[in-house]
Amino acid sequence: xxxxxxxEETTIELTRVYRAPRARVWAAxxxxxxxxxxxxxxxxxxxxxxxxDLRVGGTYEIHLQPPGRDAYVERGTYVEIVPEQRLVVDxxxxxxxxxxxVELLDAEEGTEVRVTETGYSxxxxxxxxxxxxxxxxxxxxxxxxxxxA
Amino acid sequence: MVNYSxxxxxxxxxxxxxAFAALSDPTRRAIVARLARGEATVSELAAPxxxxxxxxxxxxxxxxxxxxxxxxxxxxxxxxxxxxxALKQAEGWIGERRRVWEHRLDALxxxxxxxxx
Numbered sequence: 001x002x003x004x005x006x007x008e009e010t011t012i013e014l015t016r017v018y019r020a021p022r023a024r025v026w027a028a029x030x031x032x033x034x035x036x037x038x039x040x041x042x043x044x045x046x047x048x049x050x051x052x053d054l055r056v057g058g059t060y061e062i063h064l065q066p067p068g069r070d071a072y073v074e075r076g077t078y079v080e081i082v083p084e085q086r087l088v089v090d091x092x093x094x095x096x097x098x099x100x101x102v103e104l105l106d107a108e109e110g111t112e113v114r115v116t117e118t119g120y121s122x123x124x125x126x127x128x129x130x131x132x133x134x135x136x137x138x139x140x141x142x143x144x145x146x147x148x149a
Numbered sequence: 150m151v152n153y154s155x156x157x158x159x160x161x162x163x164x165x166x167x168a169f170a171a172l173s174d175p176t177r178r179a180i181v182a183r184l185a186r187g188e189a190t191v192s193e194l195a196a197p198x199x200x201x202x203x204x205x206x207x208x209x210x211x212x213x214x215x216x217x218x219x220x221x222x223x224x225x226x227x228x229x230x231x232x233x234x235a236l237k238q239a240e241g242w243i244g245e246r247r248r249v250w251e252h253r254l255d256a257l258x259x260x261x262x263x264x265x266x
Contacts, residue, residue: 012247016254020261028257038256041249115254117246 011118019110026084030054171215177208184231191227
């Protein structure tokens with residue numbers, strides 16, 4: 001990414017509890033054959049290729065395949081690996097830098113999974129895509145919320 | 150249908166592309182702005198524009214396909230309304246990545262359950 005380009009940091013965080021032991025959830029996040037079965041970003045997409053080199057500095061490559069179109073290739077580098085507890089990955093999605101953190105915690109009757117993704121999307125890229133629409137959409141959204149309130 | 154990637158040459162015609170393409174037309178923006186004030190029938194929407202009803206219908210179809218608008222039929226009258234969720238979804242990175250992970254974590258849940266059998 002061009003270091004001179006203004007960037008904006010954005011984060012999402014999601015938490016779920018699964019009735020499964022931590023070891024099993026960890027395997028689902030780190031074993032290629034398991035990732036293939038759930039990592040697709042959208043219903044109907046498949047994962048024909050998944051290669052994982054699970055060590056710090058190692059990489060993974062996942063091909064996210066929409067029906068009838070070319071696959072998106074997601075590549076990540078493992079930054080931190082604490083088995084059954086914590087996984088930090090640097091990944092490039094569409095040329096933008098993103099850090100993904102997966103934390104597994106003991107929960108009552110299972111495992112709590114905390115997924116955090118922090119993206120640094122350049123303002124330039126964002127503006128090129130969104131133009132002035134973001135402003136218009138947020139205005140519309142405000143209007144809608146008033147309407148629905 | 151969810152938008153996965155919003156840039157790069159392979160991005161293709163994703164949901165957000167469709168939404169923004171739909172909003173690139175001044176007539177459709179005016180229709181959306183009108184609907185933001187409340188539901189309207191097709192003829193109410195057409196009234197301010199110096200174009201034919203079929204031309205308006207075409208615009209409405211584009212908005213529908215972009216997921217920005219929905220219509221319900223009451224007898225012969227079609228009532229149009231905005232789809233707030235679609236507008237929220239067009240917000241960009243946060244909405245997009247959140248949707249992706251919500252889908253994935255649902256799928257992970259199903260995957261973990263399968264293993265129990």
